[in-house]
Each structure stands twice: as C-alpha cells, then as structure tokens.
Amino acid sequence: MADAFFDSREEVLSLTKRLVGINSIVNTEGEVVIAHSLYTLLSSYPYFMENPDNLVIEQTVNDEYERYNVLAFVKGTKRPSNRTVILMGHTDTVGVGDFNKLHEYAFSPDDWMEILKEEDIPETARDQLDSGDWLFGRGALDMKSGLASHLYLLRYYAENPHQLAGNLVLVAECDEEDSSNGILSALKTLKQWKKQHRFDYVAAINADFVAPRYEGDPNRYIYKGTVGKLLPSFFVTGAETHVGAAFEGLDPNFVVSELTKQLSYNPALCNEAYGEVTMPPVSLKQIDLKPAYDVQTALSAYAYYNFFIHSWSPKYVLNLLKEQAEIAFKRALTIFEERYKQFCHVSGQKVQEITWNPRVFTYEEMNQMLTNAHGVAYTNHMEMFKKELLNDDTLDIRMYAARVVEEAWKWMEDKNPTIIVFYSSLYSPRIELTGKTKQEKIVIEGLEKAVEEIQPNYQYPIVTKNFYPYISDMSFMALSDSDQDLAPVADNNPSWGSKFYVNYQDIRDINVPVINIGPYGIDAHKKLERMEMTYSLEIVPNLTNRVIQHVLNH
Structure with a gap:
C-alpha cells in the first residue's frame, strides 16, 4: 500500500545475511550456487507454486562462464493494467583477497563483526561497529542488502497482488562486477515477457549501494539515471x-x-x-x-x-x-x-x-x-x-x-x-533522466513524492541527484546515445564480433526510465565494507514501495 510504512527491518536483515552467507564472487562457481539458492527460495513462495511460469532461472548467453540469472514477476489484480516496474539487483560480489587469512569470515557477518571487535580499525568504523546499526561483510553493502529489499517487496506483493495496480518484475542478475553478461542476457527475457505478457515497462529501480561523496557528507543519495563508462x-x-x-x-x-x-x-x-x-x-x-x-x-x-x-x-x-x-x-x-x-x-x-x-x-x-x-x-x-x-x-x-x-x-x-x-571493453551507457517524456516525469514525480513522505522518518537528508556515480547494470536499461554516436563503440573495438559483442538494440527495445534507490554504507569493495541498517533495511524498501505505487497508479 502506498501510505503504509513497512516494518521491514528484520526480514530484510535476515534475507541480507542469507545472501551474504553465500560466497558468490564474480566468475566463480558461487554465482551458480547463489542463483539456485535464490530460485529455491522463491519457488517456496505459494504465489510461485501456483504460478510456476512466473519464475525462471536462466543461464547467461555468449558467456565464457556458467552462471545464471533469476527472474520473476507478480501480476497485480487491483485493476487490469500492463504497467510494469522492474526491480533489479546483482547477486555477485568482488573477491576477498583484501581479507587475507581471515577471508573465510567475509561471508559470515556476525562472526566477522566479533573478530573486528578485536582488530585495530579506524575510529569511525569502530564507532559504527559498536553502534549495532551497521552490518559488515563482503556484499552486505554491494549489494545484497539492496537485493534483499527487492525480495521483501516481491514477497509482499506476491502475497497481496490485490494491492498492485500493474506488474512487478524482479531481475536478480549475475556478473555485474565484471562484464554485465547477466543483465545483457536478461534483456532478452524482458523483451520476451514484454511481448508475451504485454508488459509496458514504465520504470526500473536498481538497488545498488550509495555512499558519502566526501568526508563528513551526511546525505543519503538517490540517483536518476547513471554515469556512463568507456575504456x-x-x-x-x-x-x-x-x-x-x-x-x-x-x-x-x-x-x-x-x-x-x-x-x-x-x-x-x-x-x-x-x-x-x-x-x-x-x-x-x-x-x-x-x-x-x-x-x-x-x-x-x-x-x-x-x-x-x-x-x-x-x-x-x-x-x-x-x-x-x-x-x-x-x-x-x-x-x-x-x-x-x-x-x-x-x-x-x-x-x-x-x-x-x-x-x-x-x-x-x-x-x-x-x-x-x-x-x-x-x-x-x-x-x-x-x-x-x-x-x-x-x-x-x-x-x-x-x-x-x-x-x-x-x-x-x-x-x-x-x-x-x-x-577495448564494454561501454556502459550513460543515462539522462530529465523529464523529457511523460513517463520520465511520472517517475521523477514519484521519486520526489516518496522522499517527501519518507524523510520525516529518518534523521539524515535524503538527496536526489542526476547521475549514479559508479558503474552499474542500470546502464543497460536505456540508451541516451543516438545510433550515430554509438557506432564508434563497435567500429573502434578490435574485439567486436569475435571476443566481444553487445546488442545495444536490446537495450533500446526496453528503454525504461531507471533510478537507483540503494543501501547506504562505506568501503564497498574493501575489507571494512559495511552498510547502515536503519537506512538500508527500513528506508530503502519504503522509498522503493512508494515509487512503485506512484508509477503504477498513473
């Protein structure tokens, strides 16, 4: 429900620890394990028992590694509508070489935090550890707590489809930390579902991590669109x-x-x-x-x-x-x-x-x-x-x-x-979300309204910016470049068509306004990776839910 404030903390925390507990370092067997574990979890939901075709586990295509995406959708019954929101998040993490001989604890947050109590760590990290409101561990911030938030909302609407005026699609993709084979493969399924179920994709919400932009920055950021990356x-x-x-x-x-x-x-x-x-x-x-x-x-x-x-x-x-x-x-x-x-x-x-x-x-x-x-x-x-x-x-x-x-x-x-x-590598497209189309305006309005409604429940400023500053799979949900501006990506990449190829038309065929509402924390990709639980487990699901409701009810 749009006006409800979900008491999501404990369930999202439990899901986060469950996901972090699976070693799913990119380009390893762990990516297979976490996909099957997630598929098993979703298969246990009564909604997907009754609608097994609404849940799939699919191996990536044109990929040198064996790994899988998990995709699911819930069809709302509040009123007939093709409007569909995509919730997306990646299942893989970077490696744990920085943990050195303690690497076995990287995926066990509770044990890891006990060890850190005896370690010499910076004062800020020490204060956060002692506060009881921060979770440490590989993937806790980037981005398993974000994926857990999405899973929470998917489960809620699977149990309450009568509160959904449209459809909700979950994409849990692999390989975000390397070459984005996961989302590039998932696009083909999204296109298929668009045709088969007449989904009208009106927004995509990523849940990748956000962090301070400078020392002492108090803001928790939400991003419209994303930076692009070239090599x-x-x-x-x-x-x-x-x-x-x-x-x-x-x-x-x-x-x-x-x-x-x-x-x-x-x-x-x-x-x-x-x-x-x-x-x-x-x-x-x-x-x-x-x-x-x-x-x-x-x-x-x-x-x-x-x-x-x-x-x-x-x-x-x-x-x-x-x-x-x-x-x-x-x-x-x-x-x-x-x-x-x-x-x-x-x-x-x-x-x-x-x-x-x-x-x-x-x-x-x-x-x-x-x-x-x-x-x-x-x-x-x-x-x-x-x-x-x-x-x-x-x-x-x-x-x-x-x-x-x-x-x-x-x-x-x-x-x-x-x-x-x-x-010599993948171009992660830039995305500008400026309100130039009616659908972009609806998404931006929903985001602004959600922040306005949720801000009183949280002590730090929730601030909206235009470009997600880190590389993420958001880039593959829309294109702001013309075909002419995009042509040099293929014409000047010696690997194109042999070692490497991206069908950018798949992206253009989806072309959905995309935003990022993700967990807040510090030191992603580092030994002291950690996320703040109050914002990540409580505020993020509620912000996301309000955007979903606003966008689908238009």
Missing part, C-alpha cells in the same frame, strides 16, 4: 634501439608516460551536466608488449584509462582523446629533442635532426587504411588471427584487443612512431 585504450609504437644508443630510437614507454600525464586526473576531461561533474580519467593499465628481457627498447606499449561521461557520447570522447593523444605525443617529442640536445652538448656529439612527427589514428582509421592498401589479404588474415586468438584463455577482452591492434600494425608500411586510439 579508451592506446597502442603506442616507438622506434626500437639498443639501450647503448638510446637516442637513436624512441621508447614507446616514454610516450605512454606523457599520455598518462596528459589524461590521468585531468579536470579538463571531466564531463559536467546538470551541475554534476564526473571523476576525471585515471590509468587502469600501463605496460609494454615486450615478451621477454633484452637490451632493446620495446617495440610497442599499451595503456587504458577509465573514462566517465554524463552527456558526452562515445564518438565525442574518441575524437577528444585523439586530440589529447596528439598533445601528449608532441610534448613527448619536444622533451625527447631537448634532452637529446642536452646529451649531445655534455657528450660532445654532433646533433642529428629528429625526423619523427606525432601520428595518431583511431583503430577505425588504421583498419580502413590497411583494408584499402591490402584488400582481402589483410581482412582475411585478421579474421583468421582473431579466431585463433580466441584459443588463448589467458587474454581478457582488453588484452585480446591489444593483440589484434598489434597484429594489424604489422601490416603498416610506414612504421614511424604512432598512437592508435581504440576502445
């Missing part, structure tokens, strides 16, 4: 030389170091929209591709960077970073030349002319150049190479992409130093 990558070639004649060549690591200086932590590369600013890019990998030690400088180097966006498109970012790479390359050559002249001065050598010029191509540009120059000989070779490269199980999609670019580079006739810019 711009750079293959850099130099001019090899013996280290005893260092200035006769150009070390690609030197160029990459200037590239990282240009990109990492650069506020000029933050994307502002609606008064909110993304975090700047930061390096996630920086290596050379030299296979073994010798005294020759490396032939090539490779780096990739996290890149968040609010309003920029993948096409815009690619062009922007091509310009940034040219700036970095010019600076690297300028510094190289200055140091070369200084060396010649102190060593008494004659200065030779430096003939290199900064060259930067996108992968699409290089691929087109090579296709034009070599025709089917090149394209056939690369298709065969990519196919054979799939047999190398040591390569993730990012290193696979680097190896493809490295192989293509061998076909370049002009081997002067160059930077190739491309994407």
Whole structure:
C-alpha cells in the first residue's frame, strides 16, 4: 500500500545475511550456487507454486562462464493494467583477497563483526561497529542488502497482488562486477515477457549501494539515471634501439608516460551536466608488449584509462582523446629533442635532426587504411588471427584487443612512431533522466513524492541527484546515445564480433526510465565494507514501495 510504512527491518536483515552467507564472487562457481539458492527460495513462495511460469532461472548467453540469472514477476489484480516496474539487483560480489587469512569470515557477518571487535580499525568504523546499526561483510553493502529489499517487496506483493495496480518484475542478475553478461542476457527475457505478457515497462529501480561523496557528507543519495563508462585504450609504437644508443630510437614507454600525464586526473576531461561533474580519467593499465628481457627498447606499449561521461557520447570522447593523444605525443617529442640536445652538448656529439612527427589514428582509421592498401589479404588474415586468438584463455577482452591492434600494425608500411586510439571493453551507457517524456516525469514525480513522505522518518537528508556515480547494470536499461554516436563503440573495438559483442538494440527495445534507490554504507569493495541498517533495511524498501505505487497508479 502506498501510505503504509513497512516494518521491514528484520526480514530484510535476515534475507541480507542469507545472501551474504553465500560466497558468490564474480566468475566463480558461487554465482551458480547463489542463483539456485535464490530460485529455491522463491519457488517456496505459494504465489510461485501456483504460478510456476512466473519464475525462471536462466543461464547467461555468449558467456565464457556458467552462471545464471533469476527472474520473476507478480501480476497485480487491483485493476487490469500492463504497467510494469522492474526491480533489479546483482547477486555477485568482488573477491576477498583484501581479507587475507581471515577471508573465510567475509561471508559470515556476525562472526566477522566479533573478530573486528578485536582488530585495530579506524575510529569511525569502530564507532559504527559498536553502534549495532551497521552490518559488515563482503556484499552486505554491494549489494545484497539492496537485493534483499527487492525480495521483501516481491514477497509482499506476491502475497497481496490485490494491492498492485500493474506488474512487478524482479531481475536478480549475475556478473555485474565484471562484464554485465547477466543483465545483457536478461534483456532478452524482458523483451520476451514484454511481448508475451504485454508488459509496458514504465520504470526500473536498481538497488545498488550509495555512499558519502566526501568526508563528513551526511546525505543519503538517490540517483536518476547513471554515469556512463568507456575504456579508451592506446597502442603506442616507438622506434626500437639498443639501450647503448638510446637516442637513436624512441621508447614507446616514454610516450605512454606523457599520455598518462596528459589524461590521468585531468579536470579538463571531466564531463559536467546538470551541475554534476564526473571523476576525471585515471590509468587502469600501463605496460609494454615486450615478451621477454633484452637490451632493446620495446617495440610497442599499451595503456587504458577509465573514462566517465554524463552527456558526452562515445564518438565525442574518441575524437577528444585523439586530440589529447596528439598533445601528449608532441610534448613527448619536444622533451625527447631537448634532452637529446642536452646529451649531445655534455657528450660532445654532433646533433642529428629528429625526423619523427606525432601520428595518431583511431583503430577505425588504421583498419580502413590497411583494408584499402591490402584488400582481402589483410581482412582475411585478421579474421583468421582473431579466431585463433580466441584459443588463448589467458587474454581478457582488453588484452585480446591489444593483440589484434598489434597484429594489424604489422601490416603498416610506414612504421614511424604512432598512437592508435581504440576502445577495448564494454561501454556502459550513460543515462539522462530529465523529464523529457511523460513517463520520465511520472517517475521523477514519484521519486520526489516518496522522499517527501519518507524523510520525516529518518534523521539524515535524503538527496536526489542526476547521475549514479559508479558503474552499474542500470546502464543497460536505456540508451541516451543516438545510433550515430554509438557506432564508434563497435567500429573502434578490435574485439567486436569475435571476443566481444553487445546488442545495444536490446537495450533500446526496453528503454525504461531507471533510478537507483540503494543501501547506504562505506568501503564497498574493501575489507571494512559495511552498510547502515536503519537506512538500508527500513528506508530503502519504503522509498522503493512508494515509487512503485506512484508509477503504477498513473
């Protein structure tokens, strides 16, 4: 009921501990275990005993791991309506290497908190532990308490469908912490149900974690839409030389170091929209591709960077970073030349002319150049190479992409130093939820009304913002990019169609306004991961319920 305030704490806490108790680290057998455990739990509900076709457990598609999603729906009987709200949450967690020898306790919150009482932990964490209102453990915050909140509401409406003027769909997806194979597979089932049951998807509510945005931040955030994430990558070639004649060549690591200086932590590369600013890019990998030690400088180097966006498109970012790479390359050559002249001065050598010029191509540009120059000989070779490269199980999609670019580079006739810019991983789309459509307006109104009604029950400010600032599966529920702006994601990803593929049309076919109402806590992905129980177990289910009721009753 819209006006009811659910006494949800104990049930959501029990569900949270049950879920946390299952080791479901991403890309492990635990993802299979938790899916089957969740399916068994839901199968025990009388509603799903009577309506077994409303509950499914499904293996992901096009996935190198065996794992499963669990999806369920409750059809309301308050009045005939196709309006449908999707509740979504992921079942996997990050690993527990940070727990070291105590890793076995990571999934047992009560035992873990007893151990922490004897550990040397920061004062803030100590106070929260002693308060009795915080739950510690892997997944307690990210995001099993959020999923537990959804399960609570699903069970309530399964028992009270007469209070539901529409339909409620639960998506408990795997693999959020790595490659989002779970939600990308679930989209196909959501499309099938949309057609089969005539579901009109009018809102999606994610329950991923929220956290303070700065030291001492008292706010508990709710997010409309989400940040987007790209992984711009750079293959850099130099001019090899013996280290005893260092200035006769150009070390690609030197160029990459200037590239990282240009990109990492650069506020000029933050994307502002609606008064909110993304975090700047930061390096996630920086290596050379030299296979073994010798005294020759490396032939090539490779780096990739996290890149968040609010309003920029993948096409815009690619062009922007091509310009940034040219700036970095010019600076690297300028510094190289200055140091070369200084060396010649102190060593008494004659200065030779430096003939290199900064060259930067996108992968699409290089691929087109090579296709034009070599025709089917090149394209056939690369298709065969990519196919054979799939047999190398040591390569993730990012290193696979680097190896493809490295192989293509061998076909370049002009081997002067160059930077190739491309994407090497999944694009998690940005979503703007601004009220531009009637349905977006209804969701925003429902969210604002829910906060207004619930705030008096809670001591800290509940604040709504425009972009969820962390990567989540929210990204795959709607698209704000045009097909033209999205095209470079495929055209500039060397893994596309072989190691990696996303059907973005599946997302566009769902295209539902999405918000995040999730548990509040601190230190997600860290040893002291913890969630505040009052907000997460009481406020979150009640906020979510009010949004459900508002959206379905329109």
